[in-house]
Amino acid sequence: MGRDTKIQVGKQTARAVHRQTEGRETSRESFHCDIVMCKVQFLLHPDFYIVLPVIYSVICAVGLTGNTAVIYVILKAPKMKTVTNMFILNLAIADDLFTLVLPINIAEHLLHYWPFGEVLCKIILSIDHYNIFSSIYFLTVMSIDRYLVVLSTVRSRRMPYRTYRAAKIVSLCVWVLVILIVMPFTVFAGVYISHEDMERKSCVLSFPSPESFWFKASRIYTLILGFAIPVSTICILYTMMLYKLRNMRLNSNAKALDKAKKKVTIMVFIVLAVCLFCWTPFHLSTIVALTTDLKTTPLLIGISYFIASLSYANSCLNPFLYAFLDDSFRKAFKKMLECRPA
16 A cells, blocks of 8 residues: 555544554554645644644533433333333443543643554443444434334224333344444454554554455445445435325324424434534545545645544434434423432
């Protein structure tokens, strides 16, 4: 690949801006463009390297607080134990996992090297990938669930198999699938030591030869399994849902696609829309990285960091969506606060 470092707006984990160095790429948040090698630090204002960790720290604090609150409310409030909330619980767990390790990535950004060792490197990169795949897969499962609910309501059929226990089993299956999909990234993750400076270490994916081929293959792998297939499935489901609602007469029972069901369906759709808004730029940038050879410029670096920050932000937005769109969540949270001992 040569020694020149390409700044590529792509996503090594779900939403990361990554750097390719001799076929090796860093995690999204650790993209700081290895200043010594790519020699671009002088291109950016010094304040940039202060503001960025502050932004990441805010995302971490808000995301950790919000998602932990979601997990607490769903687990503690009896009325919150619904099928949809089981999937929301797992979304919150995925986001919480990411925000828990974000401080380590912030530290790497500030230090400009990886000081935490091989094992933690594998853990961090794995969690980073778990976050992207688990988020979109649970949203896909939620979309399937909404489609089945709408369909059964339109046809006035019951869904005896749609239970909280079944949702637990489905959630477990999703996590197993995600772990299997992420396994190759866990295997290739490791600490890379620069030949020019033995003290400068990076937590990266180190691919075998030919590294260029493996690098592109990993991007295509993530793009297809982490975006193309689930998003296509979601689009098809919502298209079919709208088609059936418009072309079938709702009988008196179905008209209760009632308020409660409508609200849940709308909430799932909005959470999905926000997720796609935050993640689509990353996946589009992957396509750009695979099909073009962009020169390193301040604008490109700025766009890269913006895309990374946008993808991170998704981890702290969902709790606010639940609080704003879901009356039951808001009431349960308020009740639990009131019941706390003084």
